[in-house]
Amino acid sequence: MSYATRLAAATADRGRLCVGIDPMPAVLDAWGLPHDVSGLERCARGIVEALGERIAVFKPQSAFFEAFGSRGVAVLESVLADIRAAGALSLLDVKRGDIGSSMAGYAAAFLGHDAPLRADAITVSPYLGVGALTPAIEAAVAGGQGLYVLARTSNPEGAPVQLATSGRSTVAQHVVDTCAGLNDTSDNALGLVVGGTHASLGCDLGAFNGSILVPGIGAQGGTVEGLADVFGPALRLVLPTASREVIGAGAAELAARAGRLLDAVAALD
């Protein structure tokens, strides 16, 4: 079954919200947990334990696991297994992108059938060219998995690169249009990352028909309520994601904060 079909089923059942798992030091403080592997594990696995049956997609941020070396990566493996066991989808935020031979290595690491870090989807960077992602696209299609390609990121520093013009198009528009074309032959395995922090996107999503991951909700200033104005007809493709907004006030607030966002995304439909 394709990633697009699996995502549609999960979000129809649980709502179209992605919860980010970013166990950064400030989050561990809010949870009253130590800045070590035990704190990392209790926080990250605690999020899935508390919300695993209510949330369609979880997005672990690989950086906060890698920060603890091999023991942190082992926790990430457990978190990915927990997400699978809870019947949710995992979207591993690793933002990889390299020449084809190395991209094949990343595809094996994160999309391979028996890979310890296998995820349902990963984030990828198109800076080496969308075409360089081909090994990962092929692996994703074969495994019913997805790739979210950075197009117009939520951070202000992205604009000079992503809105730079190349010929008659911006770089972001080139990424959007290239991914739209590839989706025709890739079961819509390609998604985009487009931040929810912009008053105006500076790119046209009209030709795109895959999933659009929208970070920047909450801590970065974006709101679910503001998405309709910014995304227009593409709103139907949007998968809002929030991390600190949900997990940033400690374990006791987790369910209430997730519930508020689930209500807000339900009102989009």
Ligand SMILES: O=c1ccn([C@@H]2O[C@H](COP(=O)(O)O)[C@@H](O)[C@H]2O)c(=O)[nH]1
């Ligand atoms: O454009 C992007 C791409 C990825 N991210 C990632 O999403 C989360 C956001 O965390 P919040 O606490 O909800 O702000 C984080 O892992 C980023 O690396 C993004 O913010 N913007």
